[in-house]
Amino acid sequence: SAVISQKPSRDICQRGTSLTIQCQVDSQVTMMFWYRQQPGQSLTLIATANQGSEATYESGFVIDKFPISRPNLTFSTLTVSNMSPEDSSIYLCSVERTLIDYTFGSGTRLTVV
């Protein structure tokens, strides 16, 4: 399985500010996925990030709020912009190398106050 380093593991942020979350993978992968998990809820896909192209966002998520960068095949960032308390969630990145090999980062636990 791939190994993913996700940072930061947790943060407490003031409303109106932005936080950038980083994911580093130990091998090259074509697609990286960003998920949000609101408190006590399931995982919801935010966007799919391909290297060299704009991310593809799911319904209900927009680039201005969640800009994503994918500068190479091993790294991606997700920024949560202009945060409000409703953005308090766990954010996870994920990669899929084959159908039997899905790996998740350890998550970023974000609290907005």
Add this chain to the structure above:
Amino acid sequence: GIQVEQSPPDLILQEGANSTLRCNFSDSVNNLQWFHQNPWGQLINLFYIPSGTKQNGRLSATTVATERYSLLYISSSQTTDSGVYFCAVSQGGSEKLVFGKGTKLTVNP
């Protein structure tokens, strides 16, 4: 889009007990995965099982694709089995996973 329903939503067991978790999905899938999210939030892939049966130690899973359901069996449960178990599926050529709401398992000593 496809719907994924998991049951039960919550399950409390004594250590050593067995359990069965269920995942129903509303359309044909080419990928079905079971994940365990531990109390610290880490998601671990348990099984890739779009059809058939697999076993890994005390865990086993069965998917009946024609009837659109999958079962996860946990035998001789341990406190370390506690957490949330998610079923996730994808369709067609997509690699995007759609997650169910999960089953929260608590195993008491």
